[in-house]
Amino acid sequence: xxxxxxxxxxxxxxxxxxxxxxxxxxxxxxxxxxxxxxxxxxxxxxxxxxxxxxxxxxxxxxxxxxxxxxxxxxxxxxxxxxxxxxxxxxxxxxxxxx
Amino acid sequence: xxxxxxxxxxxxxxxxxxxxxxxxxxxxxxxxxxxxxxxxxxxxxxxxxxxxxxxxxxxxxxxxxxxxxxxxxxxxxxxxxxxxxxxxxxxxxxxxxxxxxxxxxxxxxxxxxxxxxxxxxxxxxxxxxxxxxxxxxxxxxxxxxxxxxxxxxxxxxxxxxxxxxxxxxxxxxxxxxxxxxxxxxxxxxxxxxxxxxxxxxxxxxxxxxxxxxxxxxxxxxxxxxxxxxxxxxxxxxxxxxxxxxxx
Numbered sequence: 001x002x003x004x005x006x007x008x009x010x011x012x013x014x015x016x017x018x019x020x021x022x023x024x025x026x027x028x029x030x031x032x033x034x035x036x037x038x039x040x041x042x043x044x045x046x047x048x049x050x051x052x053x054x055x056x057x058x059x060x061x062x063x064x065x066x067x068x069x070x071x072x073x074x075x076x077x078x079x080x081x082x083x084x085x086x087x088x089x090x091x092x093x094x095x096x097x098x
Numbered sequence: 099x100x101x102x103x104x105x106x107x108x109x110x111x112x113x114x115x116x117x118x119x120x121x122x123x124x125x126x127x128x129x130x131x132x133x134x135x136x137x138x139x140x141x142x143x144x145x146x147x148x149x150x151x152x153x154x155x156x157x158x159x160x161x162x163x164x165x166x167x168x169x170x171x172x173x174x175x176x177x178x179x180x181x182x183x184x185x186x187x188x189x190x191x192x193x194x195x196x197x198x199x200x201x202x203x204x205x206x207x208x209x210x211x212x213x214x215x216x217x218x219x220x221x222x223x224x225x226x227x228x229x230x231x232x233x234x235x236x237x238x239x240x241x242x243x244x245x246x247x248x249x250x251x252x253x254x255x256x257x258x259x260x261x262x263x264x265x266x267x268x269x270x271x272x273x274x275x276x277x278x279x280x281x282x283x284x285x286x287x288x289x290x291x292x293x294x295x296x297x298x299x300x301x302x303x304x305x306x307x308x309x310x311x312x313x314x315x316x317x318x319x320x321x322x323x324x325x326x327x328x329x330x331x332x333x334x335x336x337x338x339x340x341x342x343x344x345x
Contacts, residue, residue: 005136005137008136009133009136012129012132012133012136013129015129015132016125016126016128016129019125019128020121020122020125023121023125024118024121027105028105029105057147058146058147059146059147059150059162059163059165059166060146060147060150060166060171062163062166063163063166063167063171063174064174066163066167066242067167067174067175067178069242070178070182070242070318071178071181071182073322073325074181074182074185074186074321074325075185077185077189077325077326077328077329078185078188078189080329081188081189081328081329083105084329086105087105
């Protein structure tokens with residue numbers, strides 16, 4: 001088993017863990033974290049596929065991942081901000097006690 | 099209007115165990131199918147690498163990833179910086195825009211480790227970011243890595259509390275937009291001179307790429323740092339106003 005294949009399968013595993021988290025997690029925070037794990041799995045798969053043969057590396061997936069990381073960070077920041085705003089807008093008196 | 103918002107879903111579920119089992123089984127099946135596809139995926143062609151290598155000499159840089167990012171697929175990078183700016187605009191709380199960019203605030207509790215760490219690390223990080231930006235032409239590196247490093251230095255400064263950056267000042271806003279503005283300006287100038295958006299003339303490609311990357315580094319650093327601080331530095335005044343209108 002080549003290391004590229006191992007990384008690809010690990011990426012797929014991370015994607016599945018993230019997918020499970022998005023579906024099963026109750027809290028929005030956990031869903032955002034799961035979405036990030038899913039994205040990292042996809043990035044890992046792309047990087048591993050770029051070096052499938054060992055001898056050559058395709059630079060286009062690398063550039064795509066570099067773009068994707070910045071977009072993922074920006075999207076996460078937007079989602080977290082929306083979550084914090086929603087939490088602050090809700091009335092604390094009517095919030096259900098945990 | 100937002101009287102009751104739950105961030106946690108606690109609605110009626112008919113059978114939580116069954117739904118959990120169904121989800122896990124379907125995701126596992128999906129994973130197995132994808133793994134089988136991956137194992138049978140041996141016919142990997144060379145991808146776009148021959149095309150990249152063939153025209154690398156005319157791109158102005160020698161690092162293939164930088165050539166793809168800023169020459170062959172420069173549209174992607176342009177739109178990416180635009181997306182980052184849009185997120186910052188969506189997140190930025192509208193506050194007082196009259197104060198200066200960096201303002202020293204009074205430090206009440208001196209955290210010796212963090213403060214001295216920041217004093218030692220910030221200049222080194224600044225220098226290393228400049229090196230990464232310069233090295234992007236020939237080695238792995240470039241605008242994004244340098245910008246992320248600078249943003250890390252900003253976060254460290256934020257944590258120590260010595261400097262508080264006002265991200266809504268005119269100075270910060272112009273720094274955030276300078277990357278995109280420089281990119282668009284270069285693109286428009288190239289339409290004028292070369293007849294096509296972001297089609298660099300061969301002699302000036304390296305200089306133009308470095309110019310765009312320098313602007314993008316500053317923008318990315320300030321944008322990422324403002325996104326970080328927006329999660330923590332939410333003003334209490336706005337909070338009180340929204341909760342009053344909500345009740």
